[in-house]
Structure formats: structure tokens, C-alpha cells
Amino acid sequence: MSSVALEVRDLVKSFSLDGTTINAVDGVSFQVRSGEFVALVGPSGSGKTTMLSILAALLTPTDGQVLIDGQDLAQMNEKKRVKLRREKIGFTFQSNNLIPYLTARENVEFMLRLNNKLNRAGRVRSDELLARLGLADRLHNLPAQMSGGQQQRVAIARALIHNPAVVLADEPTASLDTARAFQVVETFAHLIHENGRAGIMVTHDLRMCQFVDRVLQMQDGKLVRVYESKQEIRELAQGVLKH
Amino acid sequence: MKNIFLAAYLAVKEVIRNRGRFLLVALVIALITLLVLFIAALGEGLANGNRQYVANLDAQLIVFLEKSDYSISASRLETNIIKAVRRVDGVADAGPIYTSNTEIVSLPEPLKISMLGAEAGRPGMPVIVEGRDFRGGEAREAVMDRNVALRSDIKIGDTIEIRSTQGTNDKFFELVIVGMVEGQSYFFQPTIFVPPATWEKIRPQSEAELNSDTPFPNIIAVKLTDPTQADSMSTRLVDEVANIESANLETTINNIPGYSAQQGTVQTQGVFTLLIGILVIGGFFQIQILQKVPQIGVLKAIGSSNGVVGLSAVIQIIVVTALGVGIGGGMTYLFSLGFPPTIPLVFNGTRSLIAVALLLLIGPLGGMVSIIYAVRIEPLKALRLG
Incomplete structure (x- = not known):
């Protein structure tokens, strides 16, 4: 049985707007194990992006706990959160993912530089990872010289290279065409499983759920449903199930 | 790191x-x-x-006519003041300086210059770097600043002609260049140095001044026995010599018109x-x-x-x-x-x-x-x- 990499307990995030308190995340609890790939879905305003921001240690929860590799985010100061992001979290974003003046290889290696782990072995691993993502001939290309799909794959390599406990992806397919989107998420899922990381993907596109192990559905800040069986997830991805 | x-x-x-x-x-x-x-x-x-000329003077104090506000052009000293200054205890030497402007006309393009009168070997006369000092008296000899040479083809041994307006007439005088000094611009112009008596003869002057043969120095450069005592010596000079005021080189420079x-x-x-x-x-x-x-x-x-x-x-x-x-x-x-x-x-x-x-x-x-x-x-x- 794999260990719990991420645990969320009774998480609440409130915002004050015109004197009214709004709970963007309202008492959510779940766990993600190492090697498990989870999709976080829900309509706009359901709280999934806020949830992802908290999991990424970019936002402090109002109440509740978020444990990454056993460390409670709520108890950390900014310096410790930066360290946690660097060491324990891998992140891919919707767009503007890469540092524009670093090549594909340099972008991936940068995570190792940040963690003071850039050595010969790290360089080899970085090249291997990029090669596995079909980018062996793009190592020296700048982001502007690559397609959106290639850039996302570089971002995936960067998110995984430093062996983080948790890998977070915010709408990784938002700027891709369907074929490339499937390809990217499939590769992502494969690497999450293979490397034994806990992966969480926020997506609007339910078709992408066919590659995940579990789907967490949020609405109005609450976790309203969890799809766990392969049958349910397949039907959700195919649009058979109404979510 | x-x-x-x-x-x-x-x-x-x-x-x-x-x-x-x-x-x-x-x-x-x-x-x-x-x-x-x-x-x-x-x-x-x-x-x-x-x-440049004032800053490079081999002197620590400058003596001006009283109430001339340390302005070189406004100061005109009596000749006997030079001797009085030299007699003051603590003064190593003192040399009169006479200033005027003229132009060298023996060139394809006339060159405006400062013509300074100074006594050879006294404070006020720069060190000769080439050639020799002019002789005294009314010798028609001049020492030129290197800036003059740089702006013309004049060499040591050449004879130059200068034009001075005296009274209502333009008069022309010839001078033989016998030596060269370095870095002596004054009043934005390159400089030539002549003996005081020569200066008095050839300088531009008004009708009223033409009747006098006595050169009146504008200022006196004073070299002190102990240069560190400039302030106290300045006070002593003013106390012991009548109708003068005294300033160090910095004050003198700052009071050059327009500086x-x-x-x-x-x-x-x-x-x-x-x-x-x-x-x-x-x-x-x-x-x-x-x-x-x-x-x-x-x-x-x-x-x-x-x-x-x-x-x-x-x-x-x-x-x-x-x-x-x-x-x-x-x-x-x-x-x-x-x-x-x-x-x-x-x-x-x-x-x-x-x-x-x-x-x-x-x-x-x-x-x-x-x-x-x-x-x-x-x-x-x-x-x-x-």
C-alpha cells in the first residue's frame, strides 16, 4: 500500500467581499497517495483553483490542514513555504509556463539548480526525461521555438525532475488542441504512476479524466462527489455521466 | 551564496x-x-x-589692491607695494603680475592671447620647459605657453607680431620667442609672457595711459617661507602693507570673472x-x-x-x-x-x-x-x- 503524499483536512478558505464572507473552499477533506493521479473538476467558481493555490503553498488556508509529506502548510511562514514549493511540489500552469530565455534543457535543470542538486547525474536524468517526452531533439530550443504541446511537456519534465512529493497541474491542456491535450495528459499520468508521485490536475475538460485514477468534483467550495471506479470515470470522461 | x-x-x-x-x-x-x-x-x-595660470603659480598668496574684491582685472597696485611685500617677515619672494589681452597677427588667422608681464625667476613667471627665460629691461623677447604653439606653427626662435590698440591707433610690435612654458592658459586664452617694461610699452592702453612709462602690476604673487602659514601670513600682509587685500589661490580662482x-x-x-x-x-x-x-x-x-x-x-x-x-x-x-x-x-x-x-x-x-x-x-x- 503506497503512502499518503497529500492530505487535506476540513479545509476552509474564506474571502471577504463588500463586508460579506465567502467560503471559496468550504470544509474539504481528501487524501492523495503516492503514485495516484487525481483530477479536480467543477464549474467556474467552484473553488478548484483556490484549492490548487492552497495545495501549491501560494495561498494560506483560513482553517483546516494541508499536509504534504507530513508537513502542515498552515503552520509554515513564507520562507518555509518557498522551500516547500521548491523541494516538495512540482507545478505546471495553463500558460507562460517556462522561463523564456532558458532552453528546454535549462528550464528543466533549473529546478535542480534551485534545489542545489544539479550534477552530472541530474543532467543525464533531465535529458532522459525530456527524451522520454519526445523532446530529445529540442533540448537546445528556447520556448518560443517550440509548440504549445512541446512547451507543456517541458513543463511536465520540470515539474517531475526534482522528485517532488506532489505534482500540481492547473489546466495543463487549456492552450492545446485535442490531440496534443490527450497526448500531454496521458504522458503526465504515465510519469506520475511510474515515478510514484501524487498528481493533482485541475481541468475543465472532462475528457482528460480518462487518464486519472480518481476524480474529485467541487461545487460552491465543497467537495460534492468523488468518482473512484474506472467505470464511473470512463463514463464521466465520455460525457455519459452528468456531473 | x-x-x-x-x-x-x-x-x-x-x-x-x-x-x-x-x-x-x-x-x-x-x-x-x-x-x-x-x-x-x-x-x-x-x-x-x-x-590654469593662477592654479600653477609657485606662490601661496595673491596680493590685490584694497577693495578690489579679489578681482585681478579690478586690481592695480602701486609699484612700491612689491618691495613692501617682500620686506614682510615670512615672505620668501614676491613677483608682480601684469595682465592684458592682445592678438598675434603674424599668422594666417590672428590668434587672441593673454599677454602677461612677469619678472624672470620671480613668483608669477612659470618654469621654462624649453628654450630660456627672457632678458630683463625692455627686451623684445617673449616666452610662450605650449598652447600657443599647439594652435599655430610658432617655434622658439620665431618672431611674432602683435597688435595693440594704444589710444586711438593700432600699433604693431615684434617679439622674439625665446622659451616655452606649459599649461598656462589664462582667461580662456593661451598666454605669452614678457618682461614688465616691455609689457608696459606694447600692451593695449587708453589715451590717458600713454603718457606713463611705469608699469602698474595687477597683482603680486607671494611665495611664503612656510606655505602652511598661508592664513596667518595673509592677515600679516594686510596688517603691515597699506592699501592691499590678500587671498589664497583658491579664493583668487573663484573670483576670476565668470569662473x-x-x-x-x-x-x-x-x-x-x-x-x-x-x-x-x-x-x-x-x-x-x-x-x-x-x-x-x-x-x-x-x-x-x-x-x-x-x-x-x-x-x-x-x-x-x-x-x-x-x-x-x-x-x-x-x-x-x-x-x-x-x-x-x-x-x-x-x-x-x-x-x-x-x-x-x-x-x-x-x-x-x-x-x-x-x-x-x-x-x-x-x-x-x-
Whole structure:
């Protein structure tokens, strides 16, 4: 049985707007194990992006706990959160993912530089990872010289290279065409499983759920449903199930 | 230390990969550098042209006519004052200085010069670097400043002709150049030195002055036995010699007509150029940071500290500024080689170094706002997650 990499307990995030308190995340609890790939879905305003921001240690929860590799985010100061992001979290974003003046290889290696782990072995691993993502001939290309799909794959390599406990992806397919989107998420899922990381993907596109192990559905800040069986997830991805 | 390496890595990579853009900014800084260095050189050149002779005097004090407000042209001393000054205890030597302007007409283009009367071997007469001193009395001999030679083909041994208006007539006098001195510009003009009696004969003078053969010195250069006692000796001179006032060289220079105003103007120009530089550099880096907000957001989101982001911006600014100042310095040097001696540009080491140091500061100063902005970028907002 794999260990719990991420645990969320009774998480609440409130915002004050015109004197009214709004709970963007309202008492959510779940766990993600190492090697498990989870999709976080829900309509706009359901709280999934806020949830992802908290999991990424970019936002402090109002109440509740978020444990990454056993460390409670709520108890950390900014310096410790930066360290946690660097060491324990891998992140891919919707767009503007890469540092524009670093090549594909340099972008991936940068995570190792940040963690003071850039050595010969790290360089080899970085090249291997990029090669596995079909980018062996793009190592020296700048982001502007690559397609959106290639850039996302570089971002995936960067998110995984430093062996983080948790890998977070915010709408990784938002700027891709369907074929490339499937390809990217499939590769992502494969690497999450293979490397034994806990992966969480926020997506609007339910078709992408066919590659995940579990789907967490949020609405109005609450976790309203969890799809766990392969049958349910397949039907959700195919649009058979109404979510 | 790790942060510095990371920041330097990011900064240098960005500069190299966007070299066109950064080179453009470096060129703007280079032009500002060129302008600032030229203003500094012009300031030094103009100052030299005005004060060089006085500044290089082998004397510590200058004696003026009382109430002349330390103005050389307003001062006219009685001849017996020279002896009185020499008798004061603590005075090693004193030499009269006579000033006037005239022009050398024996050239294809007349050359305006300062004609100074001084006694050979006395304070007021510069050290001869080539040739010999003029003889005394009414010898029609002159010693020229090297600046005269640089602006004409006159050599030692040549005879020059000068024109002086005496009364209502133009009169022409010939002088043989017997020696050369160095760095003796006065009142923006190159200088020739003649004996006092000759000076009195050939200087421009009014109708009323034509009847007198006695040369009246404008000032007296006083060399002290103990140069460190200049202040007390100044007081003693005024106490012991009637109808005079005394000042050190600095006061004398500052009271040369137009000197302070001119230096103030040049310095103000320099300061404004630096301020413009700060605004230009600041504007560029601010625009650049605004364009880089999402990128900085990513850097922070993946675990780069504020220190790395801020340091990277600082290093980048320093690299670009240093490159610009280097290019500007080189351009200034190349340009300076092509300027004729008539343009008063003097690249004084201290002034140029101060200018370069200030120029190296304008980048970080100008970029200060953008650095603070970069450090304050919140990844959540930058990535539009919040």
C-alpha cells in the first residue's frame, strides 16, 4: 500500500467581499497517495483553483490542514513555504509556463539548480526525461521555438525532475488542441504512476479524466462527489455521466 | 551564496538570450556616458582655460589692491607695494603680475592671447620647459605657453607680431620667442609672457595711459617661507602693507570673472544629464519588469526566493550599465582623439572617475523601483490564480 503524499483536512478558505464572507473552499477533506493521479473538476467558481493555490503553498488556508509529506502548510511562514514549493511540489500552469530565455534543457535543470542538486547525474536524468517526452531533439530550443504541446511537456519534465512529493497541474491542456491535450495528459499520468508521485490536475475538460485514477468534483467550495471506479470515470470522461 | 549564483545565472542568461534589446539599452547608457564625460571634460577644460595660470603659480598668496574684491582685472597696485611685500617677515619672494589681452597677427588667422608681464625667476613667471627665460629691461623677447604653439606653427626662435590698440591707433610690435612654458592658459586664452617694461610699452592702453612709462602690476604673487602659514601670513600682509587685500589661490580662482558661474552651469548640466539617465534607465527596466510579471510569478511559484528574483534584477542592471558605461568610455576616448586643441576638453582622471562612478550608480538607482516591484510580485496574482 503506497503512502499518503497529500492530505487535506476540513479545509476552509474564506474571502471577504463588500463586508460579506465567502467560503471559496468550504470544509474539504481528501487524501492523495503516492503514485495516484487525481483530477479536480467543477464549474467556474467552484473553488478548484483556490484549492490548487492552497495545495501549491501560494495561498494560506483560513482553517483546516494541508499536509504534504507530513508537513502542515498552515503552520509554515513564507520562507518555509518557498522551500516547500521548491523541494516538495512540482507545478505546471495553463500558460507562460517556462522561463523564456532558458532552453528546454535549462528550464528543466533549473529546478535542480534551485534545489542545489544539479550534477552530472541530474543532467543525464533531465535529458532522459525530456527524451522520454519526445523532446530529445529540442533540448537546445528556447520556448518560443517550440509548440504549445512541446512547451507543456517541458513543463511536465520540470515539474517531475526534482522528485517532488506532489505534482500540481492547473489546466495543463487549456492552450492545446485535442490531440496534443490527450497526448500531454496521458504522458503526465504515465510519469506520475511510474515515478510514484501524487498528481493533482485541475481541468475543465472532462475528457482528460480518462487518464486519472480518481476524480474529485467541487461545487460552491465543497467537495460534492468523488468518482473512484474506472467505470464511473470512463463514463464521466465520455460525457455519459452528468456531473 | 547559492542565491547569488542562481541570480547571476538567470540575469546573464536573459541578457545573452535578449542581447539585441539589452544592447540597445546599453547604447542609450553609452550615449549618456559620452555626454556626461564630455560635460565633465568640458568643465575641466573651461576651468583650466580660466584658472590654469593662477592654479600653477609657485606662490601661496595673491596680493590685490584694497577693495578690489579679489578681482585681478579690478586690481592695480602701486609699484612700491612689491618691495613692501617682500620686506614682510615670512615672505620668501614676491613677483608682480601684469595682465592684458592682445592678438598675434603674424599668422594666417590672428590668434587672441593673454599677454602677461612677469619678472624672470620671480613668483608669477612659470618654469621654462624649453628654450630660456627672457632678458630683463625692455627686451623684445617673449616666452610662450605650449598652447600657443599647439594652435599655430610658432617655434622658439620665431618672431611674432602683435597688435595693440594704444589710444586711438593700432600699433604693431615684434617679439622674439625665446622659451616655452606649459599649461598656462589664462582667461580662456593661451598666454605669452614678457618682461614688465616691455609689457608696459606694447600692451593695449587708453589715451590717458600713454603718457606713463611705469608699469602698474595687477597683482603680486607671494611665495611664503612656510606655505602652511598661508592664513596667518595673509592677515600679516594686510596688517603691515597699506592699501592691499590678500587671498589664497583658491579664493583668487573663484573670483576670476565668470569662473564660479561657469563651473556651476557645467556641473548643473552634468547633474541633469545624470537625472535624465536615471529616468531613462528606470523607465526601461520598469517596462521590462511589467512585461515579465508572469515569468517572475512562475519563478516564485516553483520556489525561487524574493532574494533570487531581486538580486537577478540588480545583477542584470549592473551588467547592462557597466556594458553601457564601458562602450561610452571607449566612444569618448575615440571622439576625444579627433578634437582640435581649440576645444577646451580635458579628461582629468579624478573628474572622469567621479563621472564614471556616478554613471555606474544611475542604473541601480534608476532600476530601484523596478527591483522593488519585482520583489513584491505575488505569484498568485502574476499567474492569475488568485
